[in-house]
Amino acid sequence: MKKIGLIWGDGSSPEIMAQAKRVLDAIQDPVDPFVYTDIAMGGEAVDKYGDPLPQHELDKALAQDSVLLGAIGGPKWEGLPGPQRPEKGLLRLREGMELFANDRPAKIWPQLADASPLKKEITDKGIDFVIVRELIGGAYFGKKETKEVNGELVAVDEMPYSEHEIERIGRIGFETARKRRKKLVMVDKHNVLDTSRLWVKVFDRLKEEYPDVEYSTMFVDNAAMQIVKDPSQFDVIVTENLFGDILSDEASQITGSIGMIPSSSRGKTKNGLYEPIHGSAPDIAGQDKVNPIACILSAALMLRYGLDMEEEAARIEQAVEKVLDQGYRTADIWTEGTTLVGTKEMGDRILENL
Ligand SMILES: NC(=O)c1ccc[n+]([C@@H]2O[C@H](COP(=O)([O-])OP(=O)(O)OC[C@H]3O[C@@H](n4cnc5c(N)ncnc54)[C@H](O)[C@@H]3O)[C@@H](O)[C@H]2O)c1
Numbered sequence: 001m002k003k004i005g006l007i008w009g010d011g012s013s014p015e016i017m018a019q020a021k022r023v024l025d026a027i028q029d030p031v032d033p034f035v036y037t038d039i040a041m042g043g044e045a046v047d048k049y050g051d052p053l054p055q056h057e058l059d060k061a062l063a064q065d066s067v068l069l070g071a072i073g074g075p076k077w078e079g080l081p082g083p084q085r086p087e088k089g090l091l092r093l094r095e096g097m098e099l100f101a102n103d104r105p106a107k108i109w110p111q112l113a114d115a116s117p118l119k120k121e122i123t124d125k126g127i128d129f130v131i132v133r134e135l136i137g138g139a140y141f142g143k144k145e146t147k148e149v150n151g152e153l154v155a156v157d158e159m160p161y162s163e164h165e166i167e168r169i170g171r172i173g174f175e176t177a178r179k180r181r182k183k184l185v186m187v188d189k190h191n192v193l194d195t196s197r198l199w200v201k202v203f204d205r206l207k208e209e210y211p212d213v214e215y216s217t218m219f220v221d222n223a224a225m226q227i228v229k230d231p232s233q234f235d236v237i238v239t240e241n242l243f244g245d246i247l248s249d250e251a252s253q254i255t256g257s258i259g260m261i262p263s264s265s266r267g268k269t270k271n272g273l274y275e276p277i278h279g280s281a282p283d284i285a286g287q288d289k290v291n292p293i294a295c296i297l298s299a300a301l302m303l304r305y306g307l308d309m310e311e312e313a314a315r316i317e318q319a320v321e322k323v324l325d326q327g328y329r330t331a332d333i334w335t336e337g338t339t340l341v342g343t344k345e346m347g348d349r350i351l352e353n354l
């Protein structure tokens with residue numbers, strides 16, 4: 001029995017999750033079908049329970065073999081204080097599941113080269129790298145405080161990192177590089193930040209254990225520039241939580257659209273979390289416009305890494321590839337000469353090609 005938690009999410013998210021679930025339903029073993037459990041998180045949970053991730057919903061997530069998430073949040077909950085915001089539910093889920101490593105691939109599909117904002121001479125060199133983002137440390141989880149000092153408000157977000165937190169994500173970075181083209185760049189800001197200087201120290205120790213991996217560091221501002229100047233130079237980027245959040249959105253867009261990029265998060269326990277890197281796209285919610293591919297590819301990663309179903313994962317990825325070959329595009333990846341389809345029709349086409 002394979003237990004899958006489904007977080008339907010907010011905004012456009014239920015639309016993409018519906019397509020991912022159709023794909024999962026179609027690919028499951030009829031003799032041993034998936035057992036699904038819906039988990040309320042984010043805005044949905046705020047509305048239902050006044051809490052973005054009540055303990056009972058986190059417990060449900062912890063009881064699954066894997067969890068698939070669309071995205072949470074939106075303007076409806078914008079005014080809420082930090083601890084009650086939908087995003088806090090996601091952070092608590094990542095922390096509760098101890099998901100310290102988040103893989104965010106940036107790979108250009110040749111069919112989508114025209115959708116990339118980069119010049120053809122740059123995309124022709126290839127874009128195929130992965131950002132290994134530390135997920136449960138740094139400014140997201142440090143002490144937060146807003147207080148009045150000398151008649152004005154002062155806000156503080158602490159950004160703590162300890163050696164063991166850096167070492168465990170560092171190992172994932174080196175191991176990931178070892179399985180790929182053996183090139184690891186640790187992105188930091190060690191010219192300014194103490195945390196980054198500790199990252200350098202820990203990585204200098206670790207690199208001795210991975211002599212087969214070519215290791216270097218790069219400042220985050222330079223990395224942001226290099227990602228658009230020459231993305232082909234990157235194989236694996238490992239970085240702290242906030243830098244990884246920002247750089248992965250940038251990296252997604254150069255491959256054509258943020259609507260194409262899935263992610264997988266792993267940690268101490270065997271159950272992982274699989275989610276597109278994009279948000280709830282509230283601006284296009286309810287319009288059958290949102291691209292479901294990142295969510296469907298996240299479901300494929302869940303089958304591969306969470307449920308040991310490599311063959312089925314590959315079938316989903318091949319179906320997506322065929323649909324792109326056939327020229328079907330949602331609005332975010334549409335270019336002249338291709339066929340515009342909505343969210344549901346994109347799901348139909350992927351199902352036809354499974
Ligand atoms: N993992 C998550 O749940 C997650 C991630 C990022 C943002 N958020 C939340 O989502 C809400 C909206 O944030 P935002 O607008 O900054 O980011 P967003 O990623 O939701 O949207 C940014 C832009 O990209 C477009 N876009 C995103 N995904 C798309 C897709 N699959 N297909 C087509 N277009 C797509 C949107 O329409 C929008 O124009 C916020 O509440 C934010 O906190 C959640």
Ligand SMILES: CC(C)[C@H](C(=O)O)[C@@H](O)C(=O)O
Nearest residue numbers: 073087088090091245277278
């Ligand atoms: C919604 C938000 C908390 C989240 C993050 O910053 O990690 C999102 O932007 C992401 O990239 O998954």
Ligand SMILES: [Mg+2]
Nearest residue numbers: 245246249277
């Ligand atoms: Mg983000």
